[in-house]
Amino acid sequence: MRRAVVLVVAAVTLLGGCARPPAPAATDGDLVNGWPMLPAATLIEPVAPACYPLPGGTASADVTSWPAPVACTAPHEVELISVGRFTGADAERATPPSAGGPAMRGAYTRCADDAKTLLGADWRSGRISLSVDVPSPLLWDAGARWFRCDLQALQDIDRFSIASRTTSLRGALSPDGGELRIGCVKVTTKPGGAANAIDRIFPAPCTQPHEGEFAGIYEPPAGEYIADGDARSSANLAGCRPVVAGFVAVPDDANFRSRTGLVTMPYDKMAWELGNRGVRCFVWPPKPVHASLRGAGTKGLPITIA
Known part of the structure; x- marks a missing residue:
């Protein structure tokens, strides 16, 4: 799976930044050549x-x-x-x-x-x-x-390459067409790697063949960051299942894994400690699709694996 x-x-x-250096030793506040001291530095x-x-x-x-x-x-x-x-x-x-x-x-x-x-x-x-x-x-x-x-x-989803802009980010994620919203994505695996070893995730038009789609954010409960990688991965997968099921409108039941896979994209320990515990959840169907899976239901994600 x-x-x-x-x-x-x-x-x-x-x-x-910088701070004002102390006055030279053995002076009365004037520079040694008799000129007055410069005004105190102002924090901007x-x-x-x-x-x-x-x-x-x-x-x-x-x-x-x-x-x-x-x-x-x-x-x-x-x-x-x-x-x-x-x-x-x-x-x-x-x-x-x-x-x-x-x-x-x-x-x-x-x-x-x-x-x-x-x-x-x-x-x-x-x-x-x-x-x-x-x-x-x-x-x-x-x-x-x-x-x-x-x-x-950002230019991408997974490599965090900074993009240069000539407009403000105001409204960039608005539901009615924000240009930086994550939607449908292409998912590639590593050549010669394991079947589930993901290499890249690229933004893609929902009207063209694509392998996945952003479904939403799972917010784990407050607590200590899970240090064990396998345990953390299992917790993220379990948390993203209801997010994906709700996005596609399919039951989160025993047949869920026979309908689709998941991709989870969490932030790191420093982000967790800062207060960002979010995990981005992606639906990853068994074969490419040509339209958004939002609300597609069981017809959009039929049971395909026995």
Whole structure:
């Protein structure tokens, strides 16, 4: 029986910066040549919305090396959609919040909600990457307490290649035709590999022959990340079965495995600890189809395996 493919994506980027150096020793605050000290450095907080062109499409860990923001009608790779602030005990920490803590989980929830509002649907249902970017320890020590919600469009589903755009991502996942929504897909297996060893998953028109279709997202219950790969794969498959069955409108019963296979695409441990436990679920019928399987019922997925 067909099994699952596991793909990973990291969700957190730390941004760097600079801080004001101390005055030279044995001076009264003036430079040694008698000139007055330069004004104290001012922390510049990010302002949303803004778009950023990034050479190579990859965000540097040092925010000071980023180019200046541009209009979202100019070529860019990152869209900053909102900025939040850590407050209370979270802001009094000596170092930035860690990915597994409640402060970062709260920041992720805020960013995911803001992304859904902008995109028109859960960001995980499209060719989109969401990152929660926080100040570097140096900037944090200087007083920065912001976090950024950044989006990037992807060229594909499985390799996470960043796409350059000349428009905002607003509405990119809207149900009435968002261009980055994941729908029907071509599924290829590795040459010479096992029958269930998936190699690539490509977007494909539903009107042309294709091997699979995005059915929805399974959200596992909160808890510890399952360290054992086989146990994690089994849990994801079990969780995606009712998602796929509901999408196609077939019974989730003993005959389900005789109708179709599944592809599961979870995020990684870092994403889990950040609060993104989602698993993307794909229906994978035994032979290519020529139309969407949404609501197709038992006629769309008949029992084909004894």
